[in-house]
Amino acid sequence: MAHSTNHYPVFSKVLIANRGEIAVRVIRGCRELGIPTVAVYSDLDRDALHVRLADEAYSLGGKTSAESYLNTDAILNVIERSGADAVHPGYGFFSENADFARAITELGVTFIGPDPAAIEVMGDKISAREAAEKVGVFGVPGTTETITDADQIIDFGNSQGWPVAVKAAYGGGGRGMKVVAGADDASGQLDAAQREALSYFGRDECYMERYLTKPRHVEVQVLADRHGNCVYLGTRDCSVQRRHQKLIEEAPAANIDPEIIAAMGEAAVKVAKGCNYVNAGTVEFLYEDGDFHYLEMNTRLQVEHPATELVTGIDLVEQQLRVAAGEKLSFSQADIEITGHAIEIRINAEDPAGGAFLPSPGTITALRTADGFGTRFDTGYLAGDEISQFYDNLIGKLIVWGKDRPTAIARALRALNETLIEGVATTATAAITVLEHPDFAAFDHSTKWLEEVVDLSAIGAMPVAEVEGADEPKVKRDVDVEVNGKRFSVSMWVPESAGVPGATHAPRARRSGRGASGAGSGSGDVTVPMQGTIVKVLVGVDDTVDAGDAVVVLEAMKMENNVTAEKAGTVKEIRVAEGDSVGAGDIVAVIE
Numbered sequence: 011m012a013h014s015t016n017h018y019p020v021f022s023k024v025l026i027a028n029r030g031e032i033a034v035r036v037i038r039g040c041r042e043l044g045i046p047t048v049a050v051y052s053d054l055d056r057d058a059l060h061v062r063l064a065d066e067a068y069s070l071g072g073k074t075s076a077e078s079y080l081n082t083d084a085i086l087n088v089i090e091r092s093g094a095d096a097v098h099p100g101y102g103f104f105s106e107n108a109d110f111a112r113a114i115t116e117l118g119v120t121f122i123g124p125d126p127a128a129i130e131v132m133g134d135k136i137s138a139r140e141a142a143e144k145v146g147v148f149g150v151p152g153t154t155e156t157i158t159d160a161d162q163i164i165d166f167g168n169s170q171g172w173p174v175a176v177k178a179a180y181g182g183g184g185r186g187m188k189v190v191a192g193a194d195d196a197s198g199q200l201d202a203a204q205r206e207a208l209s210y211f212g213r214d215e216c217y218m219e220r221y222l223t224k225p226r227h228v229e230v231q232v233l234a235d236r237h238g239n240c241v242y243l244g245t246r247d248c249s250v251q252r253r254h255q256k257l258i259e260e261a262p263a264a265n266i267d268p269e270i271i272a273a274m275g276e277a278a279v280k281v282a283k284g285c286n287y288v289n290a291g292t293v294e295f296l297y298e299d300g301d302f303h304y305l306e307m308n309t310r311l312q313v314e315h316p317a318t319e320l321v322t323g324i325d326l327v328e329q330q331l332r333v334a335a336g337e338k339l340s341f342s343q344a345d346i347e348i349t350g351h352a353i354e355i356r357i358n359a360e361d362p363a364g365g366a367f368l369p370s371p372g373t374i375t376a377l378r379t380a381d382g383f384g385t386r387f388d389t390g391y392l393a394g395d396e397i398s399q400f401y402d403n404l405i406g407k408l409i410v411w412g413k414d415r416p417t418a419i420a421r422a423l424r425a426l427n428e429t430l431i432e433g434v435a436t437t438a439t440a441a442i443t444v445l446e447h448p449d450f451a452a453f454d455h456s457t458k459w460l461e462e463v464v465d466l467s468a469i470g471a472m473p474v475a476e477v478e479g480a481d482e483p484k485v486k487r488d489v490d491v492e493v494n495g496k497r498f499s500v501s502m503w504v505p506e507s508a509g510v511p512g513a514t515h516a517p518r519a520r521r522s523g524r525g526a527s528g529a530g531s532g533s534g535d536v537t538v539p540m541q542g543t544i545v546k547v548l549v550g551v552d553d554t555v556d557a558g559d560a561v562v563v564l565e566a567m568k569m570e571n572n573v574t575a576e577k578a579g580t581v582k583e584i585r586v587a588e589g590d591s592v593g594a595g596d597i598v599a600v601i602e
Contacts, residue, residue, distance in 0.1 A: 018043045019335035021096045021120070025050065026060070027085055027110075028100030030390035031406055032311070033060035036098045039327035048092045050085060052078035054398050057490070059390050061497070066092055069495040074400050079103045080212065082110060088495070089119055096120040096334060102402060105310035106133045106180075107212075122334040124309050128285045132307040135179050136217050142304045145284040147277045149304040150296060152219025160196035163218055167193065170220055176200055178207035179215040184254030186210060189221055202563070205545055206570055224456040225296040227251065227305075228263045230278035231318045233329055234287050239339045242275035243322050244348045246314055250444055251457050252367050253569065257437060258444060259354045261317035264415055265453040266297065274302055281307055289333050290315075290326055298456075313356065313407070316388060320352040320411040351418040352411045353445075355426065359403040361435035365466040368435075369540050369566040371399040375433035380425035384411040384418075387429075397434055399541045399566050405431060419445055439469050533576050536599040542566030544590045544598065553581045561599050562586065575601055 024040050025048040026033045037047045037060060049064030054073050061067045068088040070078040078084070080103060089097065097114050099105035099122070108129040114121040123129070132138045136154045143149075151170055156179060157163060167174045167190065176199055178186025186207030188199040200216065208214040227248040234240035247263035248256045263271065278293035281304070292312045294305040315326045324341075333339070360367045373396045379387040389406030397403055408425055412418030423445050426438055440460075447464060449455050455463070490497050546563040549555060560572035561581075583600040586592060 019045065019331045019337065021045050021331070021335060023048060023065075023092065023094045024096045024098055024122070024331075025085075025089055025092060025094035026064070026098050026100060027079070028098075028103055028105075029055055029058060029060055029079060029401065031388045031404065032100035032102075032313075032390070034063060034390045035388055036100060036327055037063045039325065039331065040098075043328065043331060045331070048088070048094050050079070050088055052400075054396070054400065056492075058395065059392055067497045068092060069492050071495075073398075075103065076212075082113060085110075086113060086117065089114070089117060091496070094119065096122055096331075098122040098330070099310065101310050101313055106308070108133060120334050122330050123289050124287050124291065128287050129309045131285045132287075132291075132309045133180055134215075135177060135181075135306050136215075138307055139304070141285050142281050142307075145280040147281050147304045150219045150222060153217050155217070156215045157200060157218055160200050163190055163196040163200060164193045166218055167196070173221040174218050175221040176203045176216050176218050178203065178211060178213075179217050180213045181207050181211045184251065184256070186216065187254045190218075201546075202570055205565075209545075209565065222296055222298055222303075224458065225249075225298040226263070226455075227256075227294065227457050228266070228274065228297045228302065229292050229294040229312070230275050231312070231315070231326075232278050232282045232287070232291050232293060233324075233326070233333070233339065234282055234289065234291070235333045235339045236288055236336060237338045239342070240279050240282050240287070241339065241341070241343045241346060242278050243318050243324060243326075243346055245271055245274060246312075246317055248314060249455055249457050250450070250460055252365075252440075252460050254457075256314065257356055257358075257460065258441060259314035259317050259356075260415075260418075261314075261321045261352045262348050263297075264351070267300075270297075270300070270302065277302075277304070290330050296457075313404070314354050316386060316407065316409040317352040317354045320384075320386070320409060321348050321350055322346060323349070350411055350413050351415040352409060353418045353422045354407055354409045355422060355441045356407055356437065357405045357429070357431065357441070358437045359397040359405055359434045360437050362437050362440035362466055363435075363469050365461065365464075367437065367440075368571060369399070369403055369542070369569055370435035371397050371403070371541055371566065372434045373397075374405070374431060376430055377432075378428075378430035379406070380408060380428040382421075382425065382428075384421055385425050386410070403569075405434075405436060416451070419451065440466060443469070534579060534601040535597045536561045536573060536575055536601065537595050537597050538562075538564050538573050538592050539571075539594060540564070540566050541593050542571075542591070544586045544588055544592060545570065547584060547586065547588055549581050549584070549599065551581055551584055555579065555581060555601060564592070573598065575599075577601060 023046045026036045040047045046065040049061045049067040050070050051061045070084045072078040104110035108126040111121045112126040131141050174190045176188045188203040190196050190199045203216050204214040229246050231243040245263040246261045248259045250258035281293050292308045295302040359370045361370045377393040386409045410421040412421050542564045545565045548560050555575045556578045559575050562573045564571045579601040582602045586598045
């Protein structure tokens with residue numbers, strides 16, 4: 011089977027409108043094809059790995075996503091200045107934004123992804139359901155109109171049954187999704203879903219559907235060219251989740267009848283062809299008791315695409331570039347072979363202590379990745395880099411391949427135990443617990459299994475490092491700077507600890523614990539466990555609260571976290587307002 015052709019795609023320069031590990035992944039894919047790359051970066055990412063690896067790099071300015079990676083004008087300006095003739099959006103940010111794709115194509119630049127019309131249909135999860143139904147592929151019972159108030163949720167839940175999933179219409183990846191257990195939760199969960207959707211995707215429209223009780227999350231990778239060819243590259247199981255975010259993914263999805271797998275694949279191709287889809291995409295399904303239901307289509311490269319690459323031998327980034335350049339697929343459905351089993355573990359900067367999975371921004375003081383047969387580690391960070399509260403907290407992805415699933419599990423455990431990440435708490439310990447669990451080995455788990463069944467109480471709060479600065483003498487050093495937003499190498503006088511050629515300087519750090527509310531047991535001071543932004547204050551002065559009641563909602567790393575009271579009493583003081591930025595350990599309320 012020929013997975014590629016000998017000639018290179020005809021692009022003179024590809025701009026990657028993203029950051030982190032996916033930007034690094036695309037840069038490496040382009041370099042292997044001899045294509046120069048352009049990186050963009052925020053003020054916080056000046057020295058990020060993707061910036062260092064690219065052939066050129068341009069500043070977008072700003073710190074937050076809205077100020078940088080979601081700043082359309084700034085990105086379009088860099089495209090024109092750099093002379094890039096193609097743009098790869100990665101995943102997240104603008105990857106599923108039809109307006110951005112349209113703006114790119116109007117410049118005469120190739121968007122490495124589907125056409126804007128397909129993004130519009132599938133990017134809006136409501137119209138996506140309708141499009142799937144037109145080709146005979148049906149989802150979980152739900153609505154196809156935008157939710158405008160909580161009464162709609164209550165009416166739907168009372169008629170169709172509880173719980174109900176409220177989901178971002180223009181989102182994906184579990185962001186902007188909230189589960190409503192009953193009528194009393196409808197208003198609060200709708201507000202939370204809308205806030206999260208607006209923060210992550212720039213739009214707050216939501217829809218709803220039945221929330222299945224024990225489903226598996228199975229997705230199908232599709233690839234389509236402009237010549238009418240569309241194939242599916244097997245399945246992935248993404249059922250190990252927390253907060254509706256995937257933690258471990260596998261390819262292929264195991265313990266499902268091959269006829270059902272084939273039916274899923276054929277359904278995925280129908281959905282893709284039904285919207286004239288081109289390039290790489292993923293059609294997601296919920297599988298339960300022998301039946302599968304259409305969930306959504308992600309019109310981009312998935313985070314978990316390496317698992318498919320390892321079992322098919324197909325480089326998906328290469329294929330994206332070739333399809334975008336107008337080439338035909340060099341293989342048919344009959345050529346696709348699934349060999350062995352792959353497991354991908356997302357390692358996020360989160361503290362899994364007690365199953366809380368609290369975001370853990372900070373500086374990575376040490377990073378040693380695993381190696382060996384069938385072992386791959388994709389990351390956008392090196393030791394000394396900072397995991398910022400302003401962006402997604404994915405540090406890297408550990409992907410392993412084995413001749414069968416038990417071999418892959420054993421290899422994943424070996425590799426996880428070899429991986430060393432210090433300075434921030436990570437989800438690696440939770441992943442080990444999952445991989446060692448007999449339910450996982452028996453494939454007796456679902457999307458709710460990690461949160462409802464797996465006991466993570468043995469995982470204690472993980473110490474993290476906080477870097478302290480100090481006044482220091484300066485030395486001359488060759489550094490990278492930017493002029494009018496473009497990087498150049500020059501000599502500058504910088505603090506000694508910033509690094510001197512031939513010398514090493516480790517950042518001074520102090521160790522600190524991290525808890526769900528920060529203060530000691532029974533404390534009346536309600537403190538935040540991490541840096542972030544207050545998005546909602548839930549109580550007022552003189553209100554009475556019980557231990558465990560939520561006091562404020564804190565957003566950090568694009569996730570909302572309830573900060574709770576540690577003791578019952580009366581609220582005597584509120585020290586923050588909505589929109590305030592806070593640091594780890596800050597007191598937000600006092601209870602007596």
